[in-house]
Amino acid sequence: AVVSTQSTGDHLECFDTVLDDEDTAPCEFATFKRLLEFLSQNKGSHEVLLKSVDEQVRKDMAGLVEYADKEAARRQSERIENQGGYNFQNSFTVPTQFNFG
Numbered sequence: 001a002v003v004s005t006q007s008t009g010d011h012l013e014c015f016d017t018v019l020d021d022e023d024t025a026p027c028e029f030a031t032f033k034r035l036l037e038f039l040s041q042n043k044g045s046h047e048v049l050l051k052s053v054d055e056q057v058r059k060d061m062a063g064l065v066e067y068a069d070k071e072a073a074r075r076q077s078e079r080i081e082n083q084g085g086y087n088f089q090n091s092f093t094v095p096t097q098f099n100f101g
Helices: 028-041 043-050 055-082
Strands: none
Touching: 028 043, 028 055
């Protein structure tokens, strides 16, 4: 838990939230991507908000969306690893001798 350094401090600083924990905090890049996807469904709002954005900013935004996808994959991979990784069970026997004859 975070400890407040103020003697008369705000008692809310003493409590952790889901945003304070790296494992449970939502990914801000994924949130940004979902917002853009939501806005793109309403063409009027999307065009009004993005009409003043130049081409470089659009490219940067596309890069953020790509990063959001990579971050989502990284988090998924990390969750799988923390659960013990993938477990592939062999249901067949591997031959120890081969006859190519």
